[in-house]
Amino acid sequence: MSDKLLLLNGTEGLVHLLPHLFDYHPENSVVLAGITSTGSPLGFVRTDLPADPTHWPSVADELVGHQQDDAASFLFPTHRLVAYVCPDPADPDYGPQSRLTHQPIADHLRGACNRRGLVLSEAVYVTRSHYWSMLTTGPNDGHPIPEPPAELDSTGMPRSSDVLKSLAPTTGPQADAMAATLDTAVRALHTEILSGGHQSVVDDAIDLVTHTIAELVTGDQQAKDIPDDLAARLLLTLQYDDVCNTGLMHSEDHELAAANELWLALAHRCPAAYTDHAAVPIALHAFTAWALGNDATSRLALQAAEACLPGLDLTHFLLGIFNSGANFNHVRKHLREHRATWGNPVTD
Incomplete structure (x- = not known):
């Protein structure tokens, strides 16, 4: 991630920032990041998105605890925590339906933050083409991911699923x-x-x-x-x-x-x-x-x-x-x- 300070434009800006945290587009992932008021990441943690919903509460608690331990000296009141849930493109319900399926993860993350006196200011569900805010109430049809500003362009970055596939054991x-x-x-x-x-x-x-x-x-x-x-x-x-x-x-x-x-x-x-x-x-x-x-x-x-x-x-x-x-x-x-x-x- 560049050291350049970035001014993020709401949830859309957070979506544009996501691949720059890793230098790749994370998929099948849950990410928790600290963000300054200027848009610079304070530290971030990522884990695989568990297929078993019974694991979601513990994963949320571990992510928040890890982020709090790693960034304790940086989490000032003017800073915020944001979460990203990035589904597996191979999920047959990939898109709006999988967003609804994974909604409880955002609730678990918010609860884990609250128990530690932290505030989760946003949780975003991100597919290859759309994003959804997971903390808003009521129906949400999602928003197309628009063209990012030049300083947040991620066109040349790989997708994690493609890289992992290239490293999988060979068959045939x-x-x-x-x-x-x-x-x-x-x-x-x-x-x-x-x-x-x-x-x-x-x-x-x-x-x-x-x-x-x-x-x-x-x-x-x-x-x-x-x-x-x-x-x-x-x-x-x-x-x-x-x-x-x-x-x-x-x-x-x-x-x-x-x-x-x-x-x-x-x-x-x-x-x-x-x-x-x-x-x-x-x-x-x-x-x-x-x-x-x-x-x-x-x-x-x-x-x-x-x-x-x-x-x-x-x-x-x-x-x-x-x-x-x-x-x-x-x-x-x-x-x-x-x-x-x-x-x-x-x-x-």
């Missing part, structure tokens, strides 16, 4: 072939572990990650052309923490694009039968995307990684870094130190 004949390759690789890896132990496998895998990224950097190999057996070996061994950490450490300027290409290729190659194995490369893709300045992709990738394997330590670690506002160069300094202690110093 190629996925079946890759699953068979992974099955064979699992058996081979099991034999190696029995004969040489886990550490031998980890050491070889660290060398393999380093060598693969080096070849991608020089252009001797393209990530999309990596053989299935090599991709399978990487997908399996990246599940070891030390191998995964090696991937994080390859974060120099001359390595980032190649590493990002590798992680994305592995995520695309991972079949649905091995969905949980896609979580690490997707999370590593999130890290390299963040390092390359693509915050929108990085956060969506973390969401995709969490969907593949809930509770993955790497995902939670990276989310903490992103939410803390950490500087990438500061993070890279620590990665360089670890890389040196591992006997794998930075090279051009």
Whole structure:
């Protein structure tokens, strides 16, 4: 989100602001944001829109509590809280009917705010073409989303559902072939572990990650052309923490694009039968995307990684870094130190 102060024109302005909070159009989401009188966001939290209505009260309470904790020093009387409910475009009732279905979420959010002495000044239901105010009484047919002012144009921003779909495990004949390759690789890896132990496998895998990224950097190999057996070996061994950490450490300027290409290729190659194995490369893709300045992709990738394997330590670690506002160069300094202690110093 730009640091430029923006004067918002009522609910319409809030709708125009929404994608700029994330650098993408959130869908299947509930968002709570603090907004200054000049229209600048004070902090915002997002969560998936629960399909089960019994989860709506707890989600509302968690969002308000999280926003209050994160922005406690900023929530002055002249500031306001606004909520957005963004349905899943795949919902068969997408539009006016789904707005009515999800109306209780706004009531839960308002109640959670009231219990904390906060005021929810607006809740907006946003589809791709229309918006509704959820706090007004009486019938509301919704309003078409008008053309935004130039400073709030979001034409080039991706939609979260499209990005998440691109990161979903692959299906079809190629996925079946890759699953068979992974099955064979699992058996081979099991034999190696029995004969040489886990550490031998980890050491070889660290060398393999380093060598693969080096070849991608020089252009001797393209990530999309990596053989299935090599991709399978990487997908399996990246599940070891030390191998995964090696991937994080390859974060120099001359390595980032190649590493990002590798992680994305592995995520695309991972079949649905091995969905949980896609979580690490997707999370590593999130890290390299963040390092390359693509915050929108990085956060969506973390969401995709969490969907593949809930509770993955790497995902939670990276989310903490992103939410803390950490500087990438500061993070890279620590990665360089670890890389040196591992006997794998930075090279051009």
